Amino acid sequence: xxxxxxxxxxxxxxxxxxxxxxxxxxxxxxxxxxxxxxxxxxxxxxxxxxxxxxxxxxxxxxxxxxxxxxxxxxxxxxxxxxxxxxxxxxxxxxxxxxxxxxxxxxxxxxxxxxxxxxxxxxxxxxxxxxxxxxxxxxxxxxxxxxxxxxxxxxxxxxxxxxxxxxxxxxxxxxxxxxxxxxxxxxxxxxxxxxxxxxxxxxxxxxxxxxxxxxxxxxxxxxxxxxxxxxxxxxxxxxxxxxxxxxxxxxxxxxxxxxxxxxxxxxxxxxxxxxxxxxxxxxxxxxxxxxxxxxxxxxxxxxxxxxxxxxxxxxxxxxxxxxxxxxxxxxxxxxxxxxxxxxxxxxxxxxxxxxxxxxxxxxxxxxxxxxxxxxxxxxxx
Numbered sequence: 425x426x427x428x429x430x431x432x433x434x435x436x437x438x439x440x441x442x443x444x445x446x447x448x449x450x451x452x453x454x455x456x457x458x459x460x461x462x463x464x465x466x467x468x469x470x471x472x473x474x475x476x477x478x479x480x481x482x483x484x485x486x487x488x489x490x491x492x493x494x495x496x497x498x499x500x501x502x503x504x505x506x507x508x509x510x511x512x513x514x515x516x517x518x519x520x521x522x523x524x525x526x527x528x529x530x531x532x533x534x535x536x537x538x539x540x541x542x543x544x545x546x547x548x549x550x551x552x553x554x555x556x557x558x559x560x561x562x563x564x565x566x567x568x569x570x571x572x573x574x575x576x577x578x579x580x581x582x583x584x585x586x587x588x589x590x591x592x593x594x595x596x597x598x599x600x601x602x603x604x605x606x607x608x609x610x611x612x613x614x615x616x617x618x619x620x621x622x623x624x625x626x627x628x629x630x631x632x633x634x635x636x637x638x639x640x641x642x643x644x645x646x647x648x649x650x651x652x653x654x655x656x657x658x659x660x661x662x663x664x665x666x667x668x669x670x671x672x673x674x675x676x677x678x679x680x681x682x683x684x685x686x687x688x689x690x691x692x693x694x695x696x697x698x699x700x701x702x703x704x705x706x707x708x709x710x711x712x713x714x715x716x717x718x719x720x721x722x723x724x725x726x727x728x729x730x731x732x733x734x735x736x737x738x739x740x741x742x743x744x745x746x747x748x749x750x751x752x753x754x755x756x757x758x759x760x761x762x763x764x765x766x767x768x769x770x771x772x773x774x775x776x777x778x779x780x781x782x783x784x785x786x787x788x789x790x791x792x793x794x795x796x797x798x799x800x801x802x803x804x
Contacts, residue, residue: 442569445565445568445569446569448565449562449565449566449569452558452561452562452565453562455554455558456554456555456558456559456562459551459554459555459558460555462551463548463551463552463555466544466547466548466551469544470541470544470545470548473537473540473541473544474541477537477538477541480533480534480537481534483530484530484531484534487523487526487527487530490523491520491523491527494519494523494524495520497516497519497520498516498517498520501513501516501517619655621651622648622651622652625647625651626648629641629644629645629648632644670682671709671712671713671716672709675704675705675706675707675712676706676711676712676715676716676739677700677704677739679712679716680698680716680719680739681698681700683716683720684696684698684723684737685698687723687727691727693733694732694733694734694735695734695735696723696734696735696736696737697734697735697736697737698737698738698739699737699738699739700739700740701738701739701740701741702740702741703741704741705741707746707801710779711746711779711799714775714776714778714779715746715748715797717775718748718772718776718783718797719737719748719750721771721772722750722772722795723735723737723750725793726750726752726754726793729754729757730752730755730757730792730793731754731755732753732754732792733753733754734752734753735750735751735752736749736750736751736752737749737750738751742801743801744800744801745798745799745800746798746801747796747797748795748796748797749794749795749796749797750794750795750797751792751793751794751795752792752793753792754792754793755789755790756787756788756789756790756791756792756793757787757789757793758787758788758789759785759786769785772795776797776799779799779800780799780800781797781799781800782797782798783795783796783797783798
């Protein structure tokens with residue numbers, strides 16, 4: 425299922441989702457801003473309406489006082505009608521009527537202003553709720569956006585890594601089969617062939633001794649010893665490639681020294697420098713084997729692929745962790761570029777992860793490569 429999954433399609437779907445959610449967020453933000461502008465406008469209007477209500481109440485109180493005086497004046501005029509002229513009587517009636525009309529208009533205006541004030545206050549409550557909802561929605565959508573652009577985006581990387589690990593697993597199986605074939609060929613063409621020659625030589629020695637005497641037979645014995653020595657060397661070389669026996673007997677540091685010295689002698693054009701810092705102590709077997717293989721892989725990469733002229737290996741043992749630095753002056757590479765048939769780095773990362781450690785590979789084309797490995801140790 426993983427191999428058939430199209431990560432590009434998933435990326436397109438995620439991009440469309442991010443775009444849609446982003447547009448929705450912008451729209452909600454615009455609605456919220458519009459509500460805020462309307463809220464500010466209503467606040468200003470409410471302030472004016474409240475001021476007008478206060479003024480109209482004061483005017484109403486004044487008109488109420490004037491109305492009482494006018495009614496009192498009108499009552500006096502009515503009671504002593506004969507004592508006032510017609511003009512005074514008419515003025516008293518007209519003034520009382522005008523004041524009453526003004527008071528009625530004042531009460532009507534106050535009622536309208538109060539109604540407008542109450543309406544604005546209700547709208548402000550609704551706008552406040554809308555603004556709060558818009559802010560919550562924007563916040564929630566921001567969380568969704570972060571999830572889409574970070575966690576879900578990483579899903580394609582996880583799938584890619586899963587595919588790489590699946591391919592890596594298949595490559596391991598293929599490599600194991602190839603390694604068996606290689607060992608079979610090496611044993612057949614090397615030690616097995618040499619041992620067959622030893623058997624033939626041993627028969628020849630007996631024949632030479634019987635026919636030519638001890639002196640010629642001794643010469644054949646010396647040749648036989650040389651053949652046995654070469655066969656033994658080939659057997660030891662094959663065993664060393666499988667697992668250096670010195671790791672079990674001497675530990676990581678002496679084995680690395682011997683291995684790097686041998687590699688330097690074999691590759692005469694490359695200088696290999698080894699430095700050991702801190703306490704030289706034995707480590708658990710799984711640590712020693714894994715760290716040796718990591719150094720071996722890094723050095724082989726520098727020799728085979730980087731054409732390095734100088735390789736520096738530094739190993740530092742601390743009480744709580746071990747640090748290994750492998751640096752070369754080779755042609756370097758782009759760590760972000762993944763080659764279909766290159767699983768060496770993936771294998772190194774897998775080894776380090778099994779030890780709960782960290783590995784960083786810093787390389788630039790034309791500027792060499794630096795591999796830094798840090799593995800925690802169990803402090804007893």
